[in-house]
Amino acid sequence: MHDAGYVIAAWAVVFGGLLVYALVTMARGRRLSDRVPPEERRWM
């Protein structure tokens, strides 16, 4: 592949960013859900 560095960098930014954001969001959700009674977080 030509210009592989640019292509890989762009894809890494997107999927790396998504992964980090998803992990952080889920970790925060777990931490907060311990402090909220279950009847207030019954997801569908």
Added chain:
Amino acid sequence: MTTATNETTPAATGAPRGTGSTTTRVLGLTALVGVGVLVGLGLFWSPPEEVQGDLARIMYVHVPSASLAYLSCFVTAAGSVMYLWKRSEWWDTLAYASAEIGALFMAFACITGSIWARPTWGTFWVWDDARLVTSAMLLLLLLGYLALRKVPGDPDVRAKRSAWLGVLLPINVVLVRQSVEWWRTLHQKATLQPLGGGAKIEDLMLFSLFVGFVVLTLVWVWLLIHRFRLAWLERRVEERELSVAIDERRAEARVSGSGAARFGSAIGPGGGP
């Protein structure tokens, strides 16, 4: 995404730990498989483009990111309008969650666009493209919206102010877009076009772009649900902390004598000794 496990608190409580549910787990797994397919299609199976060569592969993630960022902006505005109409926490939370994810996708669009522009136009940034400048401005507007959302205070006041800000969001985007368009084209015509202008796009490339849209939309929905639930939890915790603080003040007031307690309750929860 891969950490979406089935770990739950004991069945007696009946609610899952975290922000996951069966829906999001199915959605997350589908999105994950989709990402695998997209990587295969976008990076390996689809042919290089005629004019740009392999650089066109960046478009498979860049274009969907930008589109989803504008969609997020629209959802935030719609949620804001609905909040001002119905005054329900649901719409407010939706606007908030969507704005944060929109900022994330807009950041992706700007960064991948710059990475693409460097070898294509020889520079990370040009001012001749109204889309570029408008996108950067939308990112800043979303960051402003999120900054207002993160100010601590009365949730209802915050929701109302954020909603007005959210309603103004698309209006500002239109005004910025119009001004930048005129600014750069009144004197010279924009000559740059992404995806190589009139070059022939092969079917497999079009299909890859389509898959990019589908997969990133799945990820967007998955993130939106999780972020929505997280915002919901944040608000519950905020409310509990507030009521705990009020109870503590009341207890303090009671301990320090009945006269003080009567005084404390008379001037409100914040007025205890």
Added chain:
Amino acid sequence: MFRDAALVAAKDLRLEARSRVAFNQIAPLALVILLLFAFALDPARGVLARAAPGLFWVAVLLCALFAVQRAFAIESGDGRSDALRLSGLDPAGIFLGKVAAIALELAALEVLLGLGVAVLYDASFGGWVLLVATGASATAAIAAAGTLYGVLAAGLRVRETLLPLLLLPVLAPVLIGSTRAFEAAFSGVPADGWPWLGLLTLFALVYLVAGALAFGSLLEDM
């Protein structure tokens, strides 16, 4: 509504006449900004004269931030926002009155800045009709958007840092439009400037209407 607006504007301007915060602090600050631009750019090569329209409007925007902060600072504390709320004045009138007061202060500031630009940057003026029309439109636009975003940030502990972040990106079209129109006027081809005047007027109208609609509900918890 317009009678209430006149009352509020007169009250704000009377307060300014007594305290002279804009006159004693914001106006000198505008001159400081003009000097800073001269230090940052090389005056010898004519950069300043060429960039004068843009620098003028950037200085106006920065000063507008302080004018808006000031306009809401005089309503805060000692239950003054309650007094405003309970005064029975039409919220849209209060909004328009605040816009008018800020706009008048900014207009005075622009005259001063214009003199400063002419003297310090050696800029030559021309196309007076376009110049004045653009000034009026852009001032109304800045004051209207500034008042609306000012009330959004009012009463928060972080308002000093939040307002610039909220307001300046929104005012980007005003900066682009007014700068281009001034450039057209300065260079003697006013025909290029009229579309921009249209955009500025549209911006001002949008924010005047939006602010008049939103102010009532936002005033409740200022």
